[in-house]
Amino acid sequence: MSSSTSGNTNSAQATAENNLRLNSAAKSNSTAAIFAIVLGTIVAVAIVVAVIYCLKRATKSILSYYAPVRIGQSDQAANERGQSKDYYGAADAAFPVIRDSQLEAGTMERFLGEIAREKPIRFAPQQLAGFTRDFSKVLGSGGFGVVYEGQFPNGVLIAVKVLNNSSGKRLEEQFMAEVGTIGRTYHFNLVRLYGFCFDPTMRALVYEYMKNGSLDRFLFAEPRRAIEWEKLQEIAIGTAKGIAYLHEECQKRIIHYDIKPGNVLLDSNLKPKVADFGLAKLCNRDSTHVVMSGCRGTPGYAAPELWTPYPVTHKCDVYSFGMLLFEIVGRRRNYDANLSGGSQEWLPRWTYEKLKKNELSDMISTCGISAENREKAERMVMVALWCVQYLPTERPNMSVVVKMLEGGVEIATPPNPFGHLEEHNNLAVVFNSGSGSNADPSNQPSSENSYYTACLINTAKRTTDIEM
Numbered sequence: 001m002s003s004s005t006s007g008n009t010n011s012a013q014a015t016a017e018n019n020l021r022l023n024s025a026a027k028s029n030s031t032a033a034i035f036a037i038v039l040g041t042i043v044a045v046a047i048v049v050a051v052i053y054c055l056k057r058a059t060k061s062i063l064s065y066y067a068p069v070r071i072g073q074s075d076q077a078a079n080e081r082g083q084s085k086d087y088y089g090a091a092d093a094a095f096p097v098i099r100d101s102q103l104e105a106g107t108m109e110r111f112l113g114e115i116a117r118e119k120p121i122r123f124a125p126q127q128l129a130g131f132t133r134d135f136s137k138v139l140g141s142g143g144f145g146v147v148y149e150g151q152f153p154n155g156v157l158i159a160v161k162v163l164n165n166s167s168g169k170r171l172e173e174q175f176m177a178e179v180g181t182i183g184r185t186y187h188f189n190l191v192r193l194y195g196f197c198f199d200p201t202m203r204a205l206v207y208e209y210m211k212n213g214s215l216d217r218f219l220f221a222e223p224r225r226a227i228e229w230e231k232l233q234e235i236a237i238g239t240a241k242g243i244a245y246l247h248e249e250c251q252k253r254i255i256h257y258d259i260k261p262g263n264v265l266l267d268s269n270l271k272p273k274v275a276d277f278g279l280a281k282l283c284n285r286d287s288t289h290v291v292m293s294g295c296r297g298t299p300g301y302a303a304p305e306l307w308t309p310y311p312v313t314h315k316c317d318v319y320s321f322g323m324l325l326f327e328i329v330g331r332r333r334n335y336d337a338n339l340s341g342g343s344q345e346w347l348p349r350w351t352y353e354k355l356k357k358n359e360l361s362d363m364i365s366t367c368g369i370s371a372e373n374r375e376k377a378e379r380m381v382m383v384a385l386w387c388v389q390y391l392p393t394e395r396p397n398m399s400v401v402v403k404m405l406e407g408g409v410e411i412a413t414p415p416n417p418f419g420h421l422e423e424h425n426n427l428a429v430v431f432n433s434g435s436g437s438n439a440d441p442s443n444q445p446s447s448e449n450s451y452y453t454a455c456l457i458n459t460a461k462r463t464t465d466i467e468m
Contacts, residue, residue, distance in 0.1 A: 096122060097122045097123065097124045097127075098121045098122065098123060098127075098195070100127065119183065119184075120179060120183045120193055120194065120195045120196055121194060121195035121196075121206075122195060122196060122197070122198065123195050123196070123197045123204075123206060124197065124199065125197055125199050125201055125202040125204075127197075128150070128160055128162075128197055128202070128204055128206070131150035131151060131152065131158060131160065131206075132148045132149065132150040132160050133150075135148045135160075135162070136148075137149040139159055139213075140213070140214075144161075144163055144164060144170075144171065144174055144278060145161055145162050145163040145164045145204075146161070146162055147159050147160065147161045147162075148160045148161075148162065149209065150206075150209075156209075157209035157211075158194060158206055158207065158208065158209050159206075159207045159208070159209050159210065160204055160205070160206050160207075161204060161205045161206075161207065162202065162203070162204045163175060163203040163204065163205070171203060173278075174278035174279075175196075175198070175203050175205070177277055177278055177279065177280045177281065178193065178196075178205055178277045178278055178280075179193070179196055179205070181254045181277045181280040181281075182277045182280070183196075184250075184251075185245070185246070185250055185254070187241075187242055187245040187249075188238075188241075188242075188271075188273075189238045189239065189241050189242030189245070189271075189272060189273055189274060190242050190245065190246070190273055190274050190275075191207050191208060191210065191265055191273040191274065191275040192207060192208040193205060193206070193207055194206045194207065194208065207275070210265035210266060210267050210273065210275075211266075211267055211268040212265075212266035212267065212268065212270060213265065213266065214261060214262045214263070214264060214265055214266070214275075215235065215261040215262070215264040215265075215266060215272065215328075216260075216261035216262045218266075219261055219327055219328065219331050219332070220261070220332070220333060227270070229369060229370070229373045229376075229377070230373070231270055232328050232331075233373075233376055233380070233405075234270075234271075234272075235264070235266070235270065235272045235328070236324075236325060236328050236380060236405060237402065237405045237406060238271060238272040238273075239259075239264050239272045239274060239321070239324070240321060240398055240401050240402045240405060241402055242272070242273065242274040243256065243259065243274060243317055243318075243321060243398045244397075244398035244399045244401070244402055246274075246317075247314045247317065247397065247398050247399075248397065248398065248399055253314055254277075254280055254281070255280060255281050255313075255314050255316065255317060256274065256277065256279070256280050256317050256320075257279040257280060257281065257297050257302075257306070257316065257317070258276060258278070258279045258297050258298055258301070258320070259274070259301060259317050259320035259321050259324060260298055260300075260301045260320065260323075260324060261324060261327060261328075262276075263275050263276040264324070279297065297316070297320065300323065300333075300334055300335060301319075301320040301323045301324070302316070302319075302320065303315070303316035303318075303319035303320065303392070304319075304390060304420075305392060311392070313392055315392035315393075315395045316392070317398070318387050318392075318395040318396065318397070318398060318401065319387060319388055319389075319392075319395060321387055321398070321401065322348075322383070322384045322385070322386070322387025322388035322395075323348065323384075323387075323388060325380055325381075325383060325384035325387065326347050326348050326351065326381075326384050326388075327347070328380070329364075329367055329369070329377055329380055329381055329384070330347050330367045331367065331368070332347065332367075333347075334346065334347045334348055335347070344366075348384070348385075348388060348417070348418070349418050349421075350363070351363055351381055351384070351385065352385060352414075352416060352417065352418060355381070355382075355385065355413075355414075356416075360378055360381065361374060361378070363381075364377045364378060364381070379404070379405065379407065379411065380405065382404075382411045382413075382414060383401060383404045383405055383411065385414040385417055386401075386404075386411070386414045387401065388417045389414065389415070389417045390417055390418070390419070390420045394415070
C-alpha cells in the first residue's frame with residue numbers, strides 16, 4: 001500500500017512539473033508576442049513620422065520655389081530691412097513676383113521647364129533692369145513700345161518689350177491680350193511668353209529671344225538678306241501651323257487679327273514663330289462671330305470684313321496669311337507705288353490676272369524663282385488666292401491650308417477674289433472727285449487705293465459697334 005501511495009505521489013509531482021513548464025512556456029510566448037507587438041508599433045510610428053517629415057520637407061521646397069512676395073520685393077530690399085532671403089511677404093495677387101534667389105542657375109532650368117505648363121512668371125521692374133543691363137540694347141520699336149535684349153542669370157537670352165505708358169487704355173488692352181492669349185498657349189510655331197511686369201512704373205512682356213528677328217527683314221530690307229526658297233517654303237508652312245493651332249487646337253479659339261511679315265519671328269535656325277498678340281482676342285468655339293469695336297489689323301493685310309460692316313470670324317487671319325504668302329513668293333511688298341502705271345503695282349491682283357491667262361509661270365519667273373522650285377511656288381500662289389477670297393466662307397480653314405502647302409490635297413482653281421473691287425473703284429472715284437460727272441479720269445485711284453478708300457468710307461459710316 002505504501003508502494004502504491006509512493007507511486008501516486010511521484011505521478012502528481014510529475015504532473016505539477018509539467019504544468020509548471022507549460023505555464024512558463026506560455027508566459028514566455030506571451031511576453032514574446034507583446035514584445036513583437038510593441039516593436040511593430042514602434043516601427044510603424046517611426047515610418048509614419050519619417051513620411052510626415054519627408055512631406056513637410058517637400059512642401060517647404062515647393063512653397064519656397066513658388067513663394068509669394070510683394071510687388072517689387074527683392075532679396076536686396078529684404079536685406080536692407082534686415083530680413084533674410086527666406087522672408088516671404090504677403091501675396092499681392094494671383095501672380096506673385098518671382099524672387100531673385102529663384103533666378104539662380106540652379107533653379108532656372110526648372111523654371112524654364114515649368115513655364116510651358118504654368119502661368120507666366122511675374123517680374124519686378126528692378127529685375128528686368130538687371131536682365132537688360134538697364135535697357136541698354138534696343139532690338140526694335142513700334143507703336144506700343146520698345147523691345148530690349150536681355151538675359152536670364154543662367155545665360156538664356158530673352159526679349160523684353162516695355163510698353164509705352166502714354167498709350168492709356170490701348171496699352172492695357174494690348175497687355176491683357178498678350179498675357180491672356182499667348183500666356184496660356186504653347187506651340188513650336190508660337191513665340192514663348194516667359195513672363196511679364198505689371199507695376200505702376202512699368203508694363204512689360206518677357207519673350208523668348210529670336211535671333212534672326214522678323215521675316216520682313218528678309219523679304220523687304222535693302223540690301224536684302226539671302227534666304228533659300230526651300231527655307232521660305234518651310235517658313236510659310238510653319239507660320240500656317242502656328243495659326244492653325246490658335247484657331248483649332250486651343251481650348252478657346254484665338255484670333256490674332258494682325259498676321260504680317262513683321263509679326264513672324266525667326267529663331268537661329270530660321271524656324272518661324274507667330275508673335276505680337278496685342279490685337280488678339282479669345283472667343284468660344286461655338287461663336288460664329290466676334291463683336292468688333294472700330295477697326296483692327298494693318299491695311300494691306302487686314303481682311304475686308306475688318307474694314308466694312310461684315311461679320312468677323314477667325315477667317316480674317318486666313319485672309320492676312322494669304323497676303324503674307326504673296327509677299328513670300330514675290331519677296332516684295334504686295335503694293336509697290338514704284339510700279340504704278342503697270343499691272344504689277346498690286347501683286348495679288350496681278351497674280352490672278354496671270355492665272356486667268358494661263359501665264360502663272362511667267363509671274364513666277366518674274367519673281368526670280370528658279371525652274372526647280374516653280375511647282376511649289378505655283379502651289380503657294382494658288383493657296384494664297386484661296387485665302388484672300390472676298391467672302392470669309394470661301395476661305396479654307398488653316399488646317400486645310402497647311403495640307404495644301406504640304407501637297408497633301410489637290411488645289412482647285414480659285415474663283416476671282418477681286419471681283420468686288422469694280423464697285424469699290426466707282427465709289428472711290430465719286431468720293432475723291434466730289435462729283436461723278438466732273439471726275440477727272442487721270443485722278444482715278446488704282447484698284448488697291450480704291451479698295452482701301454472704300455473701306456475707309458464704310459468705316460466712317462459706322463457710328464456704333466457692330467455685333468455680328
